[in-house]
Amino acid sequence: MAVHKKWTAGWLFVALFLTLSFPATMFAATYADIVIKGKVVDETGEPMQAVSVAIKGTPRGTTTQQDGSFTITANENATLVFSFIGYANQEVPVGGQATLSITMKKNASQLDQVVVVGYGTQRRSQVVGSVSSVKGVEITKQPVLTAAQGLQAKTPGVQVTASGSPGAQPQLRIRGVSSVTGDANPIYVVDNVITTDITNINSSDIESIEVLKDASSQAIYGSRAGNGVVLVTTKKGKSGKMKISLDAYSGFRTPTSKVKMADGKAYAQYSNEANIRANASPIFNLDTINTNTDWFDQITRNGIIQNYNINLSGGTEKTTYFFSAGYFKDNGIVKGNDYQRGVVRINNEYRPASWIKFGHNLNLSLAKSNNKNNEFGNAYRMAPSTPVKYADGSWGFEKNLSVANPVADLNYTNDFLNTLRLQGNVFADVSPIKGLNWHSSFNFDQRQNYATNYTPSYKIWSGQKNDTSILKKGNGKNFYYVIDNNLTYNHTFENKHEVSVTVGYSAERSKGDTLNASVKGVPNKRNLWYLNQGDLANVEIYNYGLLIQRASAYGRLTYTYDRKYNLSGSIRRDGSSNFPSSEKWGTFYSAGASWIVTEEGFMQDQHVFDELKLRVGYGRVGNDNVSGLATLNSVSNTEYYYNFGGTPYAPLPGLTIDQIRDARATWEPTTGVDAGIEFTLLNRQLSGSVSYYNKLTSAYVNVTVPSTLGDADNTVYSRAADIRNKGVEINLNWNKKVNKDFSYFIGGNITFNKNNVEKVKGNLQLKGGSLGNGNIVTYTVVGKEIGSFWVYETDGIYQTQAEIDNSAHITGAAVGDFRYKDTNGDGSINDKDRVFKGSYQPKVFYGINAGFSYKKFDFSMDMYGNAGNKVFNGKKAVRLGNDNVEAKVATNRWTSTNTGTAIPRASNAIPTPSDYFVESGSFFRINNITLGYTVPVNSWAGINNLRIFATAQNPVIFKKYSGYTPELPGTAIASGIELNIYPVTTTYTAGFNLTF
Structure with a gap:
């Protein structure tokens, strides 16, 4: 049953055409102004760059240059507002003056800073939930594809696990893992567009990121917020002359860690001994082993990374614009693997009158991927005694093991994916009376994917071959939109009572269509890779679609008394087509309060706290992205042997239910409480916060049902497990300006989290972590963490x-x-x-940031890590016979003359999953080091700023784990297992930032 009326994509293009049809010049200013010039300095007399200079009550403004100077055109009776992070705002009446000198004073109240929240903004003093903010400039310090990875080390309560694979979206976990079988990633809201993937967004286009971490801040997003919300705000133009910025960097990637494998002779000796112990003949003549192939080195390279961006911004009183174009290319460390992305963004706003504003935020991206199979598992297991190629040019192979030649496999892999994505919105804001604003927007995300996969016919040996070439083509498209309308009213009564009310309605629709086809016998020429070039008599075609509709009504009320006491509550009613009609609607809500203690009279004579805020909140949010929740029972065609009077036991066709569905399938709700303290000390040089959270999720899991119900595997997805995450976050930051030449900062955050399965209704059957050899290594049970390792001791x-x-x-x-x-x-x-030996979920994770600036030099670094978790060395536990082994296994295994070792004998038997393979997952990583120098450009015509820099990302990791990396993303019940992980890489780059 649909939950709202159907809209078509045609509305999008009509709206875009109307919006883009208005030229900027039609709104040119027509009033009399004067030109005002001036200079802004700090308390030491040092010029301040990038100070915002705005004309109060208008969208017009500019920023100061490197020498602190500015020029702006304004009415002679206007008021200019000067603002800069960490400094007090200043309002200066023009009073007909053509020249102004401004001195900015340090110690602007952090509680007065504006924070982006769902469907609006608030002063930080009014925020009752846990919200972390990261500026875009902090994100762009790192050479990463997506801003999600740039959050590493910067935000308490947020774990970011990135893959070294080009084009991959990192995995985010906010305050632990709550969903067991569902998607545990947060949603991203990019300029009001809800999405699960921001790899299409250029990090240089981002103004700020806010992470909503608790239910009281998330509840305004209701059923989509169960795993957290990440708000992404992109840059906008400011009125003033055109500003042009060029940013570029280039460098290379290299594997951060390697695993030392046995050389050719050690491997051959180990394999011979394993065969002899199994009463078989040795397979190698040790005297003839002269080859020592390092398969890891053979499949990897130094991958080149490049990034180039240009943006133009500016405007007038009536219109502002922001245009950017960017190109990113990442040649991964695997030979032949690369990813490239081009992005164009246009953010424009038009204000024909003081009471109306409309505009658009448009982001067009084209990404191309040359994918390769993950060969790290094959490289780990392949015999080092085998060459990549023999002297006659044929590919090397080892017939005594089942491992493919990984270099040959890369050579025969042709897997290309092109993605075209248009994301953005068109919007209008109307303010008919003071304090009242109506916001209407059409937000959309349209994707089209084109995939080509071709495997030629080849034969290396009987265990690695493809008899007939095969071509696979895939086309997928999806159009998602959100129509949002809301009213916001702000008013202050008697200078003490501030009221803000937001009410709104949104309708969402996501429709997708995928068509895949494959055919054999296509020639091995790229210009002939079309389906009609193959055997059309045996074409396989798969076509499937997706339709999800949602409707929501929401509201928020915030009340502030005397800038000291804040109350806020929100409610959202969501409907989703994912669920049966009786369970289609859900209600989500929050309530919270904050108290600005330092505004009280009894705090005026104390000299400890500059600012002190207490907050507490409670809320309920949901998650509707859970697998296995189709509301209809699955039925399949079968043949069974029944005797209905004909031929005895003849097979007759019939239907059977092959999985029972939960007829009451509905939301996966999370309720939680959050309490915190936020403070600044020592003349606002030290700032910090302490937060406590406790959240409980009623999660969907597999439970057993009686076999009489006809379920093939006797399991059903049911909301039958309670998962609790509770913990404490601590965040401290110290900023000190020693003199006009030298300043420094150091900060850190740490999170203590405890994950626990509290109770289960029914018989929980949640074993997982398959190794692909018949063994599983995780088990989720009451009293333990999700995905706990379950092994022999x-x-x-x-x-x-x-x-x-x-x-x-x-x-x-x-x-x-x-x-x-x-x-x-x-x-x-x-x-x-079997016993439980910990889980992948850390008990502690943390980040550290530090840096300084000295004259024209700037230096920064950040680090992160975690402790108290375990990982499972799966690749070491999947020996299928005559596979290679690690060097220390080959040299220190048990023998009759080496009985004091802790490493077992040579064996070709499938290893038993035991605590031998469970290792410490604790690590400490230097995440990023950046050194920059701002070149003096006072005499360079047209150039306002030029900074050159060099960056090292992930240069060092300290770990106990013996594998490639202890950062092993995956599903809730299969994380922390290293099988075919794409190793994390180290990246070295150099570049520049240039502003005109």
Whole structure:
């Protein structure tokens, strides 16, 4: 059942045409002004660059140049407002003066800073929830594809796990993992467009990012906010002369960590011994092993990274504009793998009268990916005694193991994906009376994907071949829109009672269509990679679609008394077509309060706190992006043997239910409380906050049902598990200006989080973490973290056959194998003896930021890490026979002459999942180091600022884990397992920022 009326894409293009049809010049100013020139300095007399100079009551303004100077045209009776972060705002009447000298004073109240919240803004003093802000300039210090990765180390309560794969979106977790089987990532709201992916947004176009971390701040987004909300605000133009900025950097990527593997002879000796121990013949003649191939080096390279951006901004009283274009290219560390993206953004605003404003934010991106198979697993396991190619030019192979030649596999992989994406909105703001604003917007995100995958016919050996070429083509398109209308009323009564009310309605629709087809026998020439070039008699076609509709009504009320006491509450009623009609609608809400203690009379004589704010909030949010919640039972065609009087036991066609669905499927709700303290001390040089949170999610999980219901696997998704995350966040920042030449800062944040499955309704069956060899290694149960590692506990190594005979042991145990503990004492080793050995979720994660500026030099660095978690070395636990092993395994394994080791004997048996493979996931990483120099350009015509810089990203990691990386993203029940991870990379770049 639809929850709102259908709109078509035609409305979008009509709106865009009307908006873009208004030329900027039609709104040119016609009033009498004077030209005002001036200079802005700080308290030491040092010129201040980038100070905002705005004409009060209008959108017009400019910014100061490198020498602190500014020029602006304004009415002789106007008032200019000067503002800069960390300094008190100043309002200066022009009074007919043509020249002004302004001195900015430090210590602007942080509580008066404006913070972006859902569907509006508030002073920080009015914010009752937990909201972290990061400026765009902090994001652009890092050579990253997406701003989501730029949040690393900067925000308490937020974990960012990035992949080294070009074009990949990093994984974000806000205050722990709450959803077990659903999408645990937050939503992103880019200029009111809700999305799950911001790889199409140029980081240089971002003004600020706000992370809504608790239910009281998230509830205005209702059913979409269960895993957090990240608000992205892009840059806008300011009135004044045109400003042009050029930014560029280039550099290279290299693998951060390697795993030292056995060389050719050590590997051959190990494999021979494993075969002999299995009563088989050795497979290598050690005297003929002269090859030592480093397969990791053979598939990797130094990948070049490039980024170029240009933006133009400016405007008049009636119109402002912001235009940018950017190009990003990342040649990954895997040979042949690359990603490139071009982005164009146009953000314009038009104000034909003081009471109306309209405009658009448009972002067009084109991304091209040359994808390659992840060969790190093959490179880890492939025999080093085998060359990449033999002397005759044919590909090398080892017939005694099932691993593909990874270099050949890369060579035969042709996987291309092109993505065209148009995202943005058109909007109008009307203020018919003072304090009342009506905002209407049409927000959209249109994507089109074009995929080509071609595999030629080839044969390396019987275990690595493709008899007939195959071409796969895929086209996908999706159009998503949100129509939003809201009214906001702000008014102050008797100079003490501030009231802000927002009410609104939004309608969402997402419609997608995907068509995939494959055909064999296409020639190996790229210009012939079309379906009609193959065997059309055997074309396989898949076509499927998606339609999701939502409707929402929402409201928020904020009341402030005497700038000291703040109350705020919000409510949202959401409807979704994802659920049956009886469960289609849900209500989400929040309430909170804050108290500005330092505004009280009894605090005026104290000299400890410059600002002190207490806040508390409670709310309920939801998540409707959960897998397995289709409301209709799945039915399949089958044939069963029944005797209905005909041929005995002849197969007859029929229908069977192959999975039972929950007829009461609905939202996955999260309720939570948050309380915090925010403060500044020591003349506002030290600022910080402490927050406590406690949130509970009623999560969907697999539970068993009676087999009489006909369910094929006897499980059903049901909202049957309560998951709690609770913790404490601490954030401290110190900023000090020593003199006009030298200033520095240092800050840090730390989060303590405890994740726990509190209770389960029914019989929970949530084992996961498959290794692909028949073993699973995680189990989610009451009293433990989601995705806890569930393994056998080792108890040394068998030294004699007598030890084996006199103890409980697994079938086939031999001298030199691990002894496993019979933890339940029943005399046998089975799943009942498995124990829990921690989980991937850290108990502590933190970030550190520091830097200084000295004259024209600036330096900054940030670091992050976590502690108290575990990871599972899955690649080490997937030995399928004669695979390569790590160097320390080959050289320090158990033998009759090396019995004191903790590494078992050489074996080709599938390893038993045990605590031997569970390692510490704690690490400390230097995330980014940047050194810059601002070139004096006073005499350079037209140039306002030129800064050159060099950056090292991820140059160093300190870890105990023996694998490639301890940062191992994945689903809630399969995170922290290294199988075919794309390793994190180290990046070195140099570039410049140039402003005209």
